[in-house]
Amino acid sequence: MTASRPDAAGFAGRLRTAVAERGRLCAGIDPHPELLEAWGLPRSADGLAAFTDVCVRALGRSVAVVKPQVAMFEEYGAAGLAVLEDAVARLREAGALTLADAKRGDIGSTMAAYARAWLTDGAPLAVDAMTAVPYLGLGALAPAVDQARGTARGVFVLARTSNPEGRAVQTARLTGDREPAGDGGGPAPGGVSVAQSIVDGAAGDDTGTLGLVVGATRAHGLRLDGFTGPILAPGLGAQGASASDLPGIFAGATGLLIPNSSRAILQAGPDPDRVRASAERTRDGIEAVLR
Numbered sequence: 001m002t003a004s005r006p007d008a009a010g011f012a013g014r015l016r017t018a019v020a021e022r023g024r025l026c027a028g029i030d031p032h033p034e035l036l037e038a039w040g041l042p043r044s045a046d047g048l049a050a051f052t053d054v055c056v057r058a059l060g061r062s063v064a065v066v067k068p069q070v071a072m073f074e075e076y077g078a079a080g081l082a083v084l085e086d087a088v089a090r091l092r093e094a095g096a097l098t099l100a101d102a103k104r105g106d107i108g109s110t111m112a113a114y115a116r117a118w119l120t121d122g123a124p125l126a127v128d129a130m131t132a133v134p135y136l137g138l139g140a141l142a143p144a145v146d147q148a149r150g151t152a153r154g155v156f157v158l159a160r161t162s163n164p165e166g167r168a169v170q171t172a173r174l175t176g177d178r179e180p181a182g183d184g185g186g187p188a189p190g191g192v193s194v195a196q197s198i199v200d201g202a203a204g205d206d207t208g209t210l211g212l213v214v215g216a217t218r219a220h221g222l223r224l225d226g227f228t229g230p231i232l233a234p235g236l237g238a239q240g241a242s243a244s245d246l247p248g249i250f251a252g253a254t255g256l257l258i259p260n261s262s263r264a265i266l267q268a269g270p271d272p273d274r275v276r277a278s279a280e281r282t283r284d285g286i287e288a289v290l291r
């Protein structure tokens with residue numbers, strides 16, 4: 001069985017297999033204009049294709065999870081999505097799990113379309129997992145979560161993001177006030193933060209389909225001991241977090257922690273061997289502190 005093929009153990013099992021074989025790292029493919037320039041590539045679909053080709057060759061056979069930042073492919077329209085489609089197929093072939101950082105979130109009927117686009121066997125952009133935004137309600141993500149569960153894929157839901165601007169909304173406390181009549185819901189749970197309510201809601205999934213996104217950049221104040229699914233932790237490198245921060249920030253977390261770094265790894269390019277070596281150094285630094 002390759003790491004990227006759906007199996008009976010579900011997404012969590014596939015992720016554990018990939019991590020056992022390749023170590024804990026989610027490496028990003030983030031084709032920033034500044035990186036294209038630094039690599040001597042034009043800011044065009046051709047430049048994007050050349051950049052992505054290096055990333056696939058560097059990361060596909062060595063990193064457990066590769067996370068293309070979808071916005072930076074969408075920037076180039078249909079040509080950019082064609083590059084993404086090709087990259088996802090090649091990464092899968094190379095044995096890496098693919099995580100589309102698409103941050104989708106909508107009403108249920110539209111989430112069903114996102115599920116068809118990203119989480120369905122045979123779809124042009126089918127990946128192993130995607131990121132999702134829960135601010136239309138965790139329950140609104142159900143069509144994507146159900147589709148992911150049925151195909152051993154995953155959905156990583158934003159809980160406490162790595163950027164400072166997320167603080168106000170994510171740490172706001174739920175009051176327990178009733179919503180206006182007609183919302184179909186009861187009282188919100190009292191006192192917990194918005195982010196903690198996402199964690200607690202995701203903890204209800206015991207299949208390992210639902211993952212969380214919790215930034216590694218600062219103390220998050222979350223109780224993560226009741227959550228057993230995977231935790232994607234962006235923020236290493238360019239955003240200032242380092243591997244040595246992880247044990248403290250994620251003390252008590254029981255889910256499988258997958259730290260992410262993108263720009264700090266890609267800065268080693270354009271030589272694919274140097275990008276691979278940079279990713280492997282990052283992974284080794286993580287493994288050294290999380291064992």
Ligand SMILES: O=c1ccn([C@@H]2O[C@H](COP(=O)(O)O)[C@@H](O)[C@H]2O)c(=O)[nH]1
Pocket residue numbers: 028030069101160161162163213214215234235236237238239260261262263264
């Ligand atoms: O809370 C979040 C959620 C997602 N991201 C994404 O991860 C990468 C980080 O890139 P770096 O170059 O390592 O900073 C990027 O694609 C973000 O959109 C995040 O940073 N924080």
